[in-house]
Amino acid sequence: VHNNSNNASFFVANEIADLIRQRQKEGKKLVLGLATGSTPTKAYDFLVKFHKEEGLSFKNVITFNLDEYFPMEADSIHSYVRFMNEHLFDHIDIKKENINIPNGRLDREDVREFCDDYEKKIQDAGGIDIQVLGIGRTGHIGFNEPGSSLTSKTRLVRLDRVTRLDAASDFFGLENVPTRAITMGVGTIMAAKKIILMAWGEGKSIIVKEAVEGPIRESVPATFLQNHPNCSFVIDEAAASELT
Numbered sequence: 001v002h003n004n005s006n007n008a009s010f011f012v013a014n015e016i017a018d019l020i021r022q023r024q025k026e027g028k029k030l031v032l033g034l035a036t037g038s039t040p041t042k043a044y045d046f047l048v049k050f051h052k053e054e055g056l057s058f059k060n061v062i063t064f065n066l067d068e069y070f071p072m073e074a075d076s077i078h079s080y081v082r083f084m085n086e087h088l089f090d091h092i093d094i095k096k097e098n099i100n101i102p103n104g105r106l107d108r109e110d111v112r113e114f115c116d117d118y119e120k121k122i123q124d125a126g127g128i129d130i131q132v133l134g135i136g137r138t139g140h141i142g143f144n145e146p147g148s149s150l151t152s153k154t155r156l157v158r159l160d161r162v163t164r165l166d167a168a169s170d171f172f173g174l175e176n177v178p179t180r181a182i183t184m185g186v187g188t189i190m191a192a193k194k195i196i197l198m199a200w201g202e203g204k205s206i207i208v209k210e211a212v213e214g215p216i217r218e219s220v221p222a223t224f225l226q227n228h229p230n231c232s233f234v235i236d237e238a239a240a241s242e243l244t
């Protein structure tokens with residue numbers, strides 16, 4: 001628990017940067033799982049700062065984003081492609097071919113094959129070394145809404161009404177929020193070697209308590225993280241306020 005989200009984000013960015021540098025020294029790649037949304041933006045700002053001011057290089061980094069709305073054009077203001085470019089990729093030296101984000105522009109009949117390929121690509125890259133997560137008020141990680149099983153893999157899902165309501169202002173109305181998304185599964189996330197979940201503010205305090213202290217169950221997918229051997233919740237005091 002950090003006293004504010006700025007310090008917490010600095011801590012997370014440093015954890016990532018240290019591992020990038022360590023792998024670089026060993027001449028190895030680092031596979032990074034990334035999230036979008038309001039939570040990780042400060043950590044991405046710090047990574048950009050480390051790149052610009054300290055020469056942190058992302059040439060040995062491969063990224064896999066958790067999710068994308070479906071359908072979604074890549075150049076839409078709402079796309080996670082655009083989000084990632086704006087907050088991170090446009091400002092660092094990552095190779096374009098090392099960036100992976102679920103494709104929201106596919107024909108419906110091609111989605112299954114794309115999702116299977118996404119899983120295979122993660123495996124071929126050697127698996128995810130660090131997965132960055134936020135948490136939704138439904139207890140979702142990625143877009144694994146209540147009811148997602150522990151073994152779920154990358155797939156097309158329906159978004160919970162609460163999740164769509166939370167996105168409504170960004171989309172200028174609930175009716176404009178997509179009803180579906182492509183997301184890595186709980187099983188995909190659980191296979192990561194290290195997981196860092198971030199959460200800020202009082203609005204997340206009840207779901208953080210549920211995720212950390214509640215019984216492990218499909219109705220709160222984040223509770224599955226309790227069984228991960230190397231998962232930390234990096235949170236601010238407000239998000240920690242309901243913890244016993």
Ligand code: F6R
Nearest residue numbers: 035036037038039134135136142
């Ligand atoms: C985003 C994602 C979601 C968000 C969650 C929290 O890629 O997978 O699980 O992390 O909805 O969103 P924010 O950070 O906007 O509160």
